[in-house]
Amino acid sequence: MRTAAAVLIALLPSAAAAQWTIDAQGAWTYDDNLSRAQRESDITRDHALELRGALGRAFVVADGDMVLRGEARAGRYDTYTGLEHFALGIGAGWRRKLGIGLTAPWLAADASFFEEDYAEQVRDGRSAALSLELGKRFGPRFDAALGAAYDWREQHDDLATVPGFSGRPFSLQGRSLFLRGNLAFGESWLVFAAAAARDGDVVSSTRRNPAIFRESAAIANDPAFGPDFIAYKLTGARTNSYTIGLSWALRAKASLDAAVTNERTSARGGLDYDGNVYSVSLVYRD
Amino acid sequence: MLAAMLVPCARAADLRATVHDAQGRPLGDAVVIVVPQGAAPPSPRARARLEQVEQIDLEFVPHVKAIQAGTAVSFPNRDGVRHHVYSFSPAKRFELPLYVGTPAQPVVFDQPGVVTIGCNIHDWMVGYIYVSPSPHFATTGAEGTALIAGLPAGRYTVRVWHPRLTSDEHATERRVELGAAALAELGWVFVLKPEARVRRAPAPGRAGRY
Numbered sequence: 001m002r003t004a005a006a007v008l009i010a011l012l013p014s015a016a017a018a019q020w021t022i023d024a025q026g027a028w029t030y031d032d033n034l035s036r037a038q039r040e041s042d043i044t045r046d047h048a049l050e051l052r053g054a055l056g057r058a059f060v061v062a063d064g065d066m067v068l069r070g071e072a073r074a075g076r077y078d079t080y081t082g083l084e085h086f087a088l089g090i091g092a093g094w095r096r097k098l099g100i101g102l103t104a105p106w107l108a109a110d111a112s113f114f115e116e117d118y119a120e121q122v123r124d125g126r127s128a129a130l131s132l133e134l135g136k137r138f139g140p141r142f143d144a145a146l147g148a149a150y151d152w153r154e155q156h157d158d159l160a161t162v163p164g165f166s167g168r169p170f171s172l173q174g175r176s177l178f179l180r181g182n183l184a185f186g187e188s189w190l191v192f193a194a195a196a197a198r199d200g201d202v203v204s205s206t207r208r209n210p211a212i213f214r215e216s217a218a219i220a221n222d223p224a225f226g227p228d229f230i231a232y233k234l235t236g237a238r239t240n241s242y243t244i245g246l247s248w249a250l251r252a253k254a255s256l257d258a259a260v261t262n263e264r265t266s267a268r269g270g271l272d273y274d275g276n277v278y279s280v281s282l283v284y285r286d
Numbered sequence: 287m288l289a290a291m292l293v294p295c296a297r298a299a300d301l302r303a304t305v306h307d308a309q310g311r312p313l314g315d316a317v318v319i320v321v322p323q324g325a326a327p328p329s330p331r332a333r334a335r336l337e338q339v340e341q342i343d344l345e346f347v348p349h350v351k352a353i354q355a356g357t358a359v360s361f362p363n364r365d366g367v368r369h370h371v372y373s374f375s376p377a378k379r380f381e382l383p384l385y386v387g388t389p390a391q392p393v394v395f396d397q398p399g400v401v402t403i404g405c406n407i408h409d410w411m412v413g414y415i416y417v418s419p420s421p422h423f424a425t426t427g428a429e430g431t432a433l434i435a436g437l438p439a440g441r442y443t444v445r446v447w448h449p450r451l452t453s454d455e456h457a458t459e460r461r462v463e464l465g466a467a468a469l470a471e472l473g474w475v476f477v478l479k480p481e482a483r484v485r486r487a488p489a490p491g492r493a494g495r496y
Contacts, residue, residue: 019366060368060384065407100372100381100406102484137409140482184485192490249487257490285488 021056021067024284033275034080035205035225036265042206043275044225047078054091064096064107071112082120082224087127089114105136108145120224122231123170127153144181151176151200159220161230166218169233174200180243190247192259195240202237202265204273205229215269237267250282257281298436299464304473305430305446312430313476315350316448320422320434323441323461336392338362339403339413341369344486346403346413350449352425355417358392370406377401377417400447410486414449439466450478 027050035044056069073087091112097104113128129152135145152173160167180194205222206212208230212219216232223229245259257280264274303318338360340347344367353359363369363386371382377399382389384407395401398419405411416423422442424432441463447455464470 058367063384097406100370101374102404102409104406137484140484182489186480187483187485187487190485190487190489245490247487247490249485252486253488255487255489259490283488283490 019058021054021058021069022284022286023052023054023056023069025052025281026050027052027279027281029277029279031275031277033273034083035229036202036273036275037204037206038271038273039206039209042229044080044205046080046083048075048083050075056091056093061094062096064094066092066094068092071114073114080224083118083123085116085118085123087114087116103137103139105134108133108135108147118224120222121157122155122159122220122222123224124157125153125155125170127151141184142181144179147178147180149176149178150174151198161221162213162219165213165216166233167220169203169216169218169220169231171218172201172203172233174198174202174239182247188249190249190255192243192245192247192257194243198239198241200237201233201235202239202267203231203233204271205231211269211271215267215271234267234271237265239263239265253286254282254284257283299439299466299468299470301434301437301442301444301462301464302469302471303424303426303432303434303444303446304471305426305432305448306473306475308475308477310475312426312428313448313478314426314428314430315348316426316430316432316446316474317350317352317416317418318424318426318432318434319352319416319418319420319445319447319455320437321420321443321445322422322438323443336360339415340364341371341405341411344405344408344411346405346411348413348425350414350416350425352416352418352423353395354421354423355398355419356394356396357417358394359415360388360392362388368407369411371403372406373401373403375399375401378415410484412483416447437464439464439468444472446474446476448476448478450476450481452477452479 029048032045033043034046037043052073054069054071056067058067069091071089075085077083093110095108097106110131115126118124131147131149133145133147137143155168155170158167176196176198178196182190182192184190205225207228212232217235218233220231222231241263243261247255247257249255259279261277266272305313305316307313335357337353337357339351341363361371368384368386370384373380377397378395378401380393395417398417401415403413422434424434426432443459445455445459
């Protein structure tokens with residue numbers, strides 16, 4: 001947390017006379033498998049309010065738009081208060097059109113780093129993400145993009161509770177390929193869809209059962225869901241996710257979005273699970 | 287809004303044009319062009335002027351600009367971000383690569399026609415420059431009217447162009463004969479097509495501007 005804050009503070013004064021960008025979002029979400037559990041008895045569900053804000057400085061690099069940003073995120077849950085969190089981070093995004101005109105393809109890259117502080121210590125950690133995206137607009141109404149991403153997370157403390165197992169189930173990494181598209185209906189309405197395939201580590205929370213001890217790479221108590229829950233990490237899992245949503249333009253710089261995302265994860269030993277996340281978001285971008 | 291560029295004439299006439307959409311609402315940004323019948327179009331260079339289309343709050347201002355052929359237009363950027371103005375229109379192809387402030391050289395529009403302009407950074411930015419072959423033209427305001435004053439008595443062809451017209455502008459033509467010191471009034475009602483413009487509001491998964 002201190003590292004991210006220090007970099008952010010160093011960035012902001014130098015941008016005092018520069019062009020600022022603002023990106024803010026407030027979202028209500030409902031997750032019908034918050035614990036990423038396989039068995040119905042272990043599945044938890046909850047509502048959450050999530051806030052995100054980013055302040056950036058934009059300038060031109062290599063004929064593209066570069067934005068350096070400081071970013072904060074927070075989440076508050078109705079029932080599982082141990083999941084409440086605050087994260088502070090920095091990021092850099094770059095975009096460049098590969099030609100002139102509405103339909104010229106574009107290339108974008110993004111990198112971010114966060115320090116994350118949760119109500120329950122086991123989830124405290126730092127995370128980073130990298131992405132590269134190639135997109136194209138096919139007219140005023142439709143645009144699509146294809147991209148690849150890498151995500152990494154490290155749990156701060158090794159909270160080992162089972163001999164022979166690491167106590168860092170929330171130290172994860174994965175690689176993703178994704179495809180997304182937006183189809184606008186006039187200037188107000190827009191339907192968006194996305195699909196992604198991620199290979200890498202996942203973490204689930206469940207009550208103890210023999211299968212997780214055979215397959216998991218790390219185990220720790222997870223009191224966020226109850227005193228008898230443990231979090232376990234699975235490596236080499238495939239997660240396919242599909243999102244569809246509707247966006248309504250409130251103003252030139254604001255929109256109200258509703259979306260549902262379905263996630264299906266297949267892991268070794270038949271430890272598969274799936275879930276849906278429903279969200280309504282208010283987005284402001286300037 | 288008025289663009290009648292006439293030598294003062296003691297026996298001049300005026301033309302008031304009124305434009306509405308099919309729902310009866312006044313239609314702004316409609317260009318009304320008055321072309322003298324049988325007269326040769328004036329030399330484009332005879333009326334060299336400097337006009338401007340600004341970029342304010344990531345939009346072209348005005349959205350529709352009518353000029354006479356031969357007019358030079360500058361594109362001052364009043365925003366704190368860079369713009370990259372371009373046009374692929376046959377009447378004028380040009381590009382002003384990433385800039386802030388006012389580009390040193392204005393762009394001369396010497397061919398009559400419609401020039402659609404865009405910004406290569408902000409896809410929703412679209413504007414139109416109507417390059418008129420005639421010196422007599424005006425653009426309707428929000429109230430849907432335009433006044434072309436000081437027309438010499440005579441016969442004219444009057445037509446209207448708007449970015450959302452469903453037909454060619456020549457389909458809107460009317461013929462009118464103006465007497466000395468007369469006020470003629472003409473009206474049009476148009477069924478409009480939706481504007482083909484990229485949505486400006488934030489789109490999911492799109493943190494940038496494309």
